[in-house]
Amino acid sequence: MPELRKDAIIERWVLIAPERSQRPHDVVPEAAPESSSAADACPFCEHRESMTTNEVLAYRDDLDETANGPGWRVRVVPNKYPAICPAGTIDNGLEQSVSADNIFTTTLPGHGRHEVIIESPEHYTRFSQLTDSQVVDILRAYRDRLAAIREEGESTAVMLFKNMGARAGASLEHLHSQLIAMPVVPIQLAEEVAAAKTYLQRTDRCIFCDLIAHETAEKTRLLVETEHFTAFCPYASRMPGETWIVPRRHAPSFDSISSSEIADLASLMRQILTSIETFLDIPAYNYVIHTSPFDKSGGNHYHWHIEIMPAVSHLAGFELGGGFYINALTPEDAADILRTQIVRLT
Amino acid sequence: MPELRKDAIIERWVLIAPERSQRPHDVVPEAAPESSSAADACPFCEHRESMTTNEVLAYRDDLDETANGPGWRVRVVPNKYPAICPAGTIDNGLEQSVSADNIFTTTLPGHGRHEVIIESPEHYTRFSQLTDSQVVDILRAYRDRLAAIREEGESTAVMLFKNMGARAGASLEHLHSQLIAMPVVPIQLAEEVAAAKTYLQRTDRCIFCDLIAHETAEKTRLLVETEHFTAFCPYASRMPGETWIVPRRHAPSFDSISSSEIADLASLMRQILTSIETFLDIPAYNYVIHTSPFDKSGGNHYHWHIEIMPAVSHLAGFELGGGFYINALTPEDAADILRTQIVRLT
Numbered sequence: 001m002p003e004l005r006k007d008a009i010i011e012r013w014v015l016i017a018p019e020r021s022q023r024p025h026d027v028v029p030e031a032a033p034e035s036s037s038a039a040d041a042c043p044f045c046e047h048r049e050s051m052t053t054n055e056v057l058a059y060r061d062d063l064d065e066t067a068n069g070p071g072w073r074v075r076v077v078p079n080k081y082p083a084i085c086p087a088g089t090i091d092n093g094l095e096q097s098v099s100a101d102n103i104f105t106t107t108l109p110g111h112g113r114h115e116v117i118i119e120s121p122e123h124y125t126r127f128s129q130l131t132d133s134q135v136v137d138i139l140r141a142y143r144d145r146l147a148a149i150r151e152e153g154e155s156t157a158v159m160l161f162k163n164m165g166a167r168a169g170a171s172l173e174h175l176h177s178q179l180i181a182m183p184v185v186p187i188q189l190a191e192e193v194a195a196a197k198t199y200l201q202r203t204d205r206c207i208f209c210d211l212i213a214h215e216t217a218e219k220t221r222l223l224v225e226t227e228h229f230t231a232f233c234p235y236a237s238r239m240p241g242e243t244w245i246v247p248r249r250h251a252p253s254f255d256s257i258s259s260s261e262i263a264d265l266a267s268l269m270r271q272i273l274t275s276i277e278t279f280l281d282i283p284a285y286n287y288v289i290h291t292s293p294f295d296k297s298g299g300n301h302y303h304w305h306i307e308i309m310p311a312v313s314h315l316a317g318f319e320l321g322g323g324f325y326i327n328a329l330t331p332e333d334a335a336d337i338l339r340t341q342i343v344r345l346t
Numbered sequence: 347m348p349e350l351r352k353d354a355i356i357e358r359w360v361l362i363a364p365e366r367s368q369r370p371h372d373v374v375p376e377a378a379p380e381s382s383s384a385a386d387a388c389p390f391c392e393h394r395e396s397m398t399t400n401e402v403l404a405y406r407d408d409l410d411e412t413a414n415g416p417g418w419r420v421r422v423v424p425n426k427y428p429a430i431c432p433a434g435t436i437d438n439g440l441e442q443s444v445s446a447d448n449i450f451t452t453t454l455p456g457h458g459r460h461e462v463i464i465e466s467p468e469h470y471t472r473f474s475q476l477t478d479s480q481v482v483d484i485l486r487a488y489r490d491r492l493a494a495i496r497e498e499g500e501s502t503a504v505m506l507f508k509n510m511g512a513r514a515g516a517s518l519e520h521l522h523s524q525l526i527a528m529p530v531v532p533i534q535l536a537e538e539v540a541a542a543k544t545y546l547q548r549t550d551r552c553i554f555c556d557l558i559a560h561e562t563a564e565k566t567r568l569l570v571e572t573e574h575f576t577a578f579c580p581y582a583s584r585m586p587g588e589t590w591i592v593p594r595r596h597a598p599s600f601d602s603i604s605s606s607e608i609a610d611l612a613s614l615m616r617q618i619l620t621s622i623e624t625f626l627d628i629p630a631y632n633y634v635i636h637t638s639p640f641d642k643s644g645g646n647h648y649h650w651h652i653e654i655m656p657a658v659s660h661l662a663g664f665e666l667g668g669g670f671y672i673n674a675l676t677p678e679d680a681a682d683i684l685r686t687q688i689v690r691l692t
Contacts, residue, residue, distance in 0.1 A: 005453050085348060104581060110350050182359075
């Protein structure tokens with residue numbers, strides 16, 4: 001029978017309803033996109049560096065190589081079509097104003113950074129094509145950019161995320177992820193941070209540290225424990241195969257990650273995402289790195305982590321209008337499937 | 347330049363970034379679904395009543411017609427593949443338990459109602475095919491079911507919503523909407539109700555009543571004012587063409603709607619949805635009726651309304667991971683387009 005489950009951290013409820021998977025469909029599902037011949041003109045491929053904006057970071061084997069030329073392993077460039085821009089780059093009058101003439105039109109200039117992390121010089125389109133050492137480079141780039149933006153002191157929160165596949169919102173197929181640094185804290189992050197703070201004040205412990213301990217002891221949703229990380233399908237999974245990767249060392253912010261943690265995480269992410277792509281056959285998904293805001297709302301009570309959200313079904317009125325999800329695969333069943341595959345890969 | 351806007355009611359920020367509409371794509375978008383020949387076997391068509399569960403409500407011209415036979419105009423049936431079930435219908439042990447052995451596994455039995463409102467006896471697939479009088483029947487069915495479930499006293503909140511088109515989560519194309527009655531308050535409704543309460547305590551006024559006054563005076567996002575309703579594109583629209591319809595009479599709950607308000611709303615909804623379907627050429631969308639919870643969190647501070655959310659682009663990591671939206675069409679531009687079309691229809 002259907003079961004309502006509350007998220008471990010925030011007041012978000014999910015209906016776990018396996019019976020729903022048997023319902024009939026006559027609306028023809030949107031066809032999965034065909035592989036395009038996009039590699040011919042892809043602006044993210046090596047030797048087409050002039051098609052992007054100038055890089056803000058790149059890792060090259062040969063330190064004598066010129067910036068914005070070939071020879072890179074991972075490359076970070078400002079988004080050519082930014083959702084948000086650095087302060088001072090455009091001056092149109094709104095620039096100086098933080099306008100809130102009344103509560104119904106609170107506005108801020110869209111100041112921040114919107115960057116693209118290009119994850120391979122080759123035209124790779126699946127995470128499973130990457131090697132562990134390429135994933136290490138990607139995670140280092142996340143860390144280095146997050147630390148640089150913190151240092152810069154002009155943003156309040158940073159979201160690091162990957163949209164993989166059309167159904168998950170990707171517009172270019174060449175493997176990439178994105179960074180958005182913004183002057184406000186996204187509502188869901190604000191809720192998580194507030195919940196962690198309340199829990200700390202009440203118990204003197206971190207809610208995420210306790211969650212790891214709970215899932216490790218409980219085992220039914222646990223995927224794998226490595227030296228530095230615990231991966232599990234959350235109790236109130238919003239979608240089939242949802243997976244959280246949480247560092248075992250308490251740390252509010254992703255940019256405090258160590259080199260040995262990066263090596264461990266790279267291997268783990270490759271295993272989990274390969275399992276999702278290959279064995280669950282879910283080619284579209286999002287992952288988001290949740291990391292503490294830079295402003296005073298952040299603090300030692302938060303615990304950074306990664307949430308992987310497979311894009312299996314389209315969100316409907318229920319999810320959009322209520323922030324309420326229906327999931328037809330129990331996280332216990334999803335964990336059973338994923339666990340087997342992850343073991344085979346290791 | 348991009349602009350950050352905060353929702354009028356809750357702490358949700360949206361990036362309005364028209365520049366984003368120019369970005370290139372090489373991921374082939376999922377093809378729009380072809381019209382299927384589903385009418386041949388559609389369980390929602392007249393004369394196939396035996397293919398659904400037994401109706402809980404139907405409007406018939408001839409009162410002598412038998413229940414679950416033909417002759418109906420609108421018909422409400424329990425969902426055959428329910429996400430949530432009435433108490434006592436299934437007994438599997440979980441039934442009696444409200445389990446919360448620790449905060450990480452808070453669960454409730456999925457008790458409630460999941461119903462389908464079948465909106466026409468004919469195999470209609472577009473809202474624009476309906477007449478005003480058919481929309482009146484649909485809205486009456488919403489009101490009558492909401493009132494009956496309130497009377498029953500077993501649910502805490504009800505969501506009434508339509509998923510139109512595959513991209514918006516529909517699985518059957520025959521025009522229908524859904525009702526889910528549940529024992530908890532969805533997180534987004536809880537936030538809205540709390541914000542309205544805080545505003546009332548601070549100002550002694552309703553935040554939605556003030557919002558109507560603001561949008562009516564401001565005019566740039568206003569679509570139309572009728573005798574009983576105000577329709578506008580909200581300042582922090584999450585998606586292109588997002589539209590809210592708010593009753594001018596303060597009322598917390600949809601089921602207090604009067605017959606003359608229903609007649610007015612039916613005509614308005616038909617005009618707006620026809621404009622979105624036909625002139626914006628957006629065949630997929632969701633609408634959700636936001637109505638006050640039945641429990642003590644609800645109260646006179648809330649103000650029911652309808653939010654229409656066109657499903658133009660797929661949600662990405664940004665939206666899913668942060669509750670943060672990027673919208674490439676300003677609500678002022680969307681209102682300009684929609685306003686012209688609505689006037690032509692009237």
